[in-house]
Amino acid sequence: MEQRSRLFDSVVVGGQLLRNRIVLPPLTRSRATDDGVPTRLMEEYYRQRAGAGLVISEGTVIAPQATAYARVPGLYSAEQVAAWRPVVEAAKRDGAVVYAQLWHVGRQSHSSVQPDGLPPKGPSAVPITGYQYRSPIGRIPYEVPRELTTADIAEIVEAYGTAARNAVRAGFDGVELHAANGYLIDQFLNDGSNRRTDRYGGSLENRTRFLHDVIAEMAHYLPAERIGVRLSPSSDWMDAHDSDKRLLYSTVVRQLNGLGLAYLHLVEPEIAGSTTVDRPADSIPTAELAGIFDGVVIVTGGHDQASGERLLADGTADLVGFGRLFIANPDLPHRFLIQAPLEPLRHAGIYGGGPEGYIDYPSLATSGS
Numbered sequence: 001m002e003q004r005s006r007l008f009d010s011v012v013v014g015g016q017l018l019r020n021r022i023v024l025p026p027l028t029r030s031r032a033t034d035d036g037v038p039t040r041l042m043e044e045y046y047r048q049r050a051g052a053g054l055v056i057s058e059g060t061v062i063a064p065q066a067t068a069y070a071r072v073p074g075l076y077s078a079e080q081v082a083a084w085r086p087v088v089e090a091a092k093r094d095g096a097v098v099y100a101q102l103w104h105v106g107r108q109s110h111s112s113v114q115p116d117g118l119p120p121k122g123p124s125a126v127p128i129t130g131y132q133y134r135s136p137i138g139r140i141p142y143e144v145p146r147e148l149t150t151a152d153i154a155e156i157v158e159a160y161g162t163a164a165r166n167a168v169r170a171g172f173d174g175v176e177l178h179a180a181n182g183y184l185i186d187q188f189l190n191d192g193s194n195r196r197t198d199r200y201g202g203s204l205e206n207r208t209r210f211l212h213d214v215i216a217e218m219a220h221y222l223p224a225e226r227i228g229v230r231l232s233p234s235s236d237w238m239d240a241h242d243s244d245k246r247l248l249y250s251t252v253v254r255q256l257n258g259l260g261l262a263y264l265h266l267v268e269p270e271i272a273g274s275t276t277v278d279r280p281a282d283s284i285p286t287a288e289l290a291g292i293f294d295g296v297v298i299v300t301g302g303h304d305q306a307s308g309e310r311l312l313a314d315g316t317a318d319l320v321g322f323g324r325l326f327i328a329n330p331d332l333p334h335r336f337l338i339q340a341p342l343e344p345l346r347h348a349g350i351y352g353g354g355p356e357g358y359i360d361y362p363s364l365a366t367s368g369s
């Protein structure tokens with residue numbers, strides 16, 4: 001029997017009404033300028049994908065030191081804020097609510113892209129050894145990161161606040177804090193990368209302190225109900241190792257209850273960064289963590305229309321993100337609605353380059369099919 005689609009039910013997130021439960025999740029595409037300034041190409045890309053109920057920007061760095069790769073946009077300069085405005089407007093053209101994903105990569109960066117030419121900083125001097133850095137000349141080992149001082153930490157927390165303020169100025173409705181995929185906040189959470197002995201390391205209370213400092217700082221510039229948090233609780237991608245992930249992430253989710261956040265965004269266990277892998281042995285069922293959270297839950301990772309509907313029907317998720325499907329199908333919600341076939345993802349042009357593989361995927365309305 002045909003089930004009623006829930007993906008097209010409206011939902012309230014952060015006090016705003018979304019006309020569907022389809023999310024464009026954060027997708028780095030490396031089409032900003034070398035200075036991290038958004039481009040006209042990005043405007044077109046987001047305009048094409050404006051059918052989502054919620055559009056989350058690609059990872060957007062809070063400071064020049066926060067990046068790992070070229071042509072990732074930022075939200076730390078006036079020029080960037082001004083250039084984001086038309087992009088955000090384009091994403092809102094059909095009524096989507098638009099959030100900026102705020103990003104600091106920590107030890108996943110490299111001296112070649114650091115402003116001072118020195119190795120990046122992280123919670124502790126523990127390098128990533130299970131993976132290699134994607135440099136312009138090929139894969140090279142990660143460096144031993146420099147340990148952040150408490151003054152450095154205070155500076156980064158402040159930069160998150162400034163970036164949140166800038167996001168509001170650029171027209172974003174809210175921000176998503178990137179606390180997933182082994183980036184800086186996740187590096188503080190996991191005891192494999194956080195060996196600190198000060199108030200930012202050791203106990204769970206201490207390892208989660210940085211996350212809470214950042215949320216509190218951002219909440220000076222926009223209401224907590226406009227702040228979402230993204231976690232990848234089961235992923236050990238980029239050496240995100242912890243001695244007890246279930247305890248760690250269930251604690252984090254419990255702590256987030258009561259802050260009145262916009263949403264919790266959970267990445268499914270079979271996702272390693274941007275690819276699908278086998279579920280890690282110690283993976284935590286998404287439904288288990290979603291069940292702990294009091295507010296709106298977004299789930300992303302490996303889903304299609306049918307599995308997305310199931311997540312909504314069984315109550316695991318309130319909204320569902322579709323990453324790779326949205327890259328290849330700019331009019332994904334429309335295709336879901338009319339049960340149209342989907343375009344396959346092409347490898348060329350995923351990261352960097354020009355329009356090819358970026359804004360040249362057809363929409364049904366424009367392709368005339």
Ligand SMILES: Cc1cc2nc3c(=O)[nH]c(=O)nc-3n(C[C@H](O)[C@H](O)[C@H](O)COP(=O)(O)O)c2cc1C
Binds near residue numbers: 059302
């Ligand atoms: C090209 C590409 C870029 C991505 N960039 C980001 C990013 O900037 N921030 C982030 O949190 N996740 C990023 N992801 C992960 C996606 O948000 C999503 O979790 C992942 O693709 C799994 O969902 P899917 O199976 O629907 O594609 C990226 C994924 C891809 C394929």
